[in-house]
Amino acid sequence: MDKQKFTSDLLVVGAGIAGLTAALETAETGFTVSLIEKMPNIGGRVAQLNQYFPKLCPPSCGLEVNIRRLRDNPKINLSTLAEVVSVEGEPGDYTVKVKITPRYINEDATDTDIENCIDKCATVLKNDFNYGLDNRKAIFLPYNNAFPMKYVFDKDALSDDEAKNIASVCSDIIDLDQKEEIVEMRVKAIIWATGWTPYNADNLTELRYKGNANVITNVELERLASANGPTGGKIQIAGKDSKIDKIAFVQSAGSRDENHQEFCSTICCMASLKQVRYIREEFPDAEIYICYIDIRTPGCYEDFYEESKKDEKLHLKRGKIAKVINDPNSDQMIVESEDTLGTGLDQIKVDLVVLATGMKPNTDTFPDKTMLDGCGFIKTDKDRGIIACGVCAAPNDVASSVQDATGAAMKAIHIIKEGK
Ligand SMILES: Cc1cc2nc3c(=O)[nH]c(=O)nc-3n(C[C@H](O)[C@H](O)[C@H](O)COP(=O)(O)OP(=O)(O)OC[C@H]3O[C@@H](n4cnc5c(N)ncnc54)[C@H](O)[C@@H]3O)c2cc1C
Helix, strand or coil: CCHHHCCEEEEEECCEHHHHHHHHHHHCCCCCEEEECCCCCCEHHHHHCCCECCCCECCHHHHHHHHHHHHCCCCEEEECCEEEEEEEEECCEEEEEEEECCCCECCCCCHHHHHHHHHHCCCEEECHHHCCCCEEECEECCCCCCCCCCCEECHHHCCHHHHHHHHHHCCCCECCCCCCEEEEEEEEEEEECCCEEECCHHHCHHHCCCCCCCEEEHHHHHHHHCCCCCCCCCCCCCCCCCCCCEEEEEEEECCCCCCCCCCCCCCHHHHHHHHHHHHHHHCCCCEEEEEECCCCCCCCHHHHHHHHCCCCCEEEEECCEEEEEECCCCCCEEEEEEECCCCEEEEEEECEEEEEECEEECCCCCCCHHHECCCCCECCEHHHCEEECHHHCCCCCHHHHHHHHHHHHHHHHHHHHHCC
């Protein structure tokens, strides 16, 4: 094997908390790492949370320390807007083709030049970072603490004519001559850390997500509660400024359900209990209902659950939700459930419904679909060179994803040193 020809020892695909951890652990042991991320910024879904359970600290407290480690480590080569196109080879020697999309922004443009252009650019697009709850310009910074702190021109979301128009208005900062590149990398091991996407709530027709501003998902609530979110941290129903008095969480929305995702995402009960704390700060008198099949708060999370139960205006209702309907006499929604511990079929009228949707593993670009388990997660098999960590490997919280990533780094180091 000709060592000179390797791009790096390890390729990590995905720079969320799991991929970032795997890359850092491997690089800090002395190996070289190519870390690729398909978005313009790293941090994954964690960057979109308001606070982490169980400590309720902002996600920046976990991410910033890792970003500092990344900045300080010359052994990691980060590429953003980068995706795997193909993988060939075997443990010890892989050739991977990676597509890198440019930012289409002149390298020497100053932030002031760019901000002046953003003011001139009239085109707005849905802001993915806020799950489409607000809009952003076609030239944008992913969010205020993004790393890398670099602007992007979202050319691919525009027609050619729209892109050319904006480029002519902002000719001093936009460079449409920058071209997409296919880069070939030769590496000894690969770690997949591609994470998850929220289950598509549009599929939950019986829960009336589509078309009702007062039916939102748990990830949207994270953004509404965030100081850098679309409402500056004010939890409100789109288009309304009225007080929210009653809220229902629908647990396992699209999870543990053979018509949607059959598995339990494991974190949604903790996510809802955490979100009750945010809501309580803003609406001290609100009546909050959590409608659940089972509350799953494993290990030490049981303490968080016990503490939450002290909230007298939090009502835990056991029973699968049958449906959500529009109240014909008001703007409220009616949540109909079978309360298996109480009164049988029950209806609650609420101002806001939060669907606790689960996590769907991201495996679109994972090349060997035979290595997905029955729920669609990537199965690690070191002998075949398949190493996955974080939520693309199993539905998990941040702490477990980080532990998993450290284990993945160990497996990758073994392959780097031994070939298998
Ligand atoms: C509503 C909700 C609230 C939550 N709150 C908490 C909480 O308070 N505390 C907690 O511990 N956990 C929480 N979680 C769970 C937490 O979000 C996950 O544990 C965490 O995101 C897992 O990180 P990850 O790196 O595996 O995945 P991700 O965060 O999804 O990161 C994956 C990265 O890979 C990138 N990627 C994807 N595909 C590709 C590709 N093909 N090529 C290159 N890059 C790619 C993505 O863009 C992303 O940056 C919550 C989950 C939900 C649904």
